Amino acid sequence: MATEESVQVTRYKYSVAWSAEDDEYLATVAEFPSLSWLAESQATALSGMLGLVRSAVADLSRAGEEVPSPFATRVYSGNIRLRVSPQKHRDLTIKASEQGVSLNRYLNELL
The missing domain is CATH 3.30.160 (Double Stranded RNA Binding Domain)
Incomplete structure (x- = not known):
């Protein structure tokens, strides 16, 4: 055994x-x-x-x-904390908005 x-x-x-x-x-x-x-x-x-x-x-x-x-x-929470520059945050938020989705959903789709 x-x-x-x-x-x-x-x-x-x-x-x-x-x-x-x-x-x-x-x-x-x-x-x-x-x-x-x-x-x-x-x-x-x-x-x-x-x-x-x-x-x-x-x-x-x-x-x-x-x-x-x-x-x-291992147990995973499903949350990932990611630090980016304020410029990158703004750019990603704009791209998400242009796609008509939340920033979280947009980032999920990128991943």
Whole structure:
């Protein structure tokens, strides 16, 4: 049976892509941007990265440091605060008005 720690590790956001520079597959994980793993196959790259993340999580836990929670299990409010210059704010408000929508809706459509 999987431990809570290993289940969490499998819920992180992994990516495996070909690296022309390294001539191998490169595995990364979004929650730990400083970690990567190179291998000759996609499956081996992912497997190596899972092991590396398990080790990193164990090290952080032993040291009493915070272990990042997976993006997939985090709670999001749906609110994003963004600071722009007053000029940019005015320009966006004008464009939203020209479209006949609120600034919030206009920005949502841009995103």
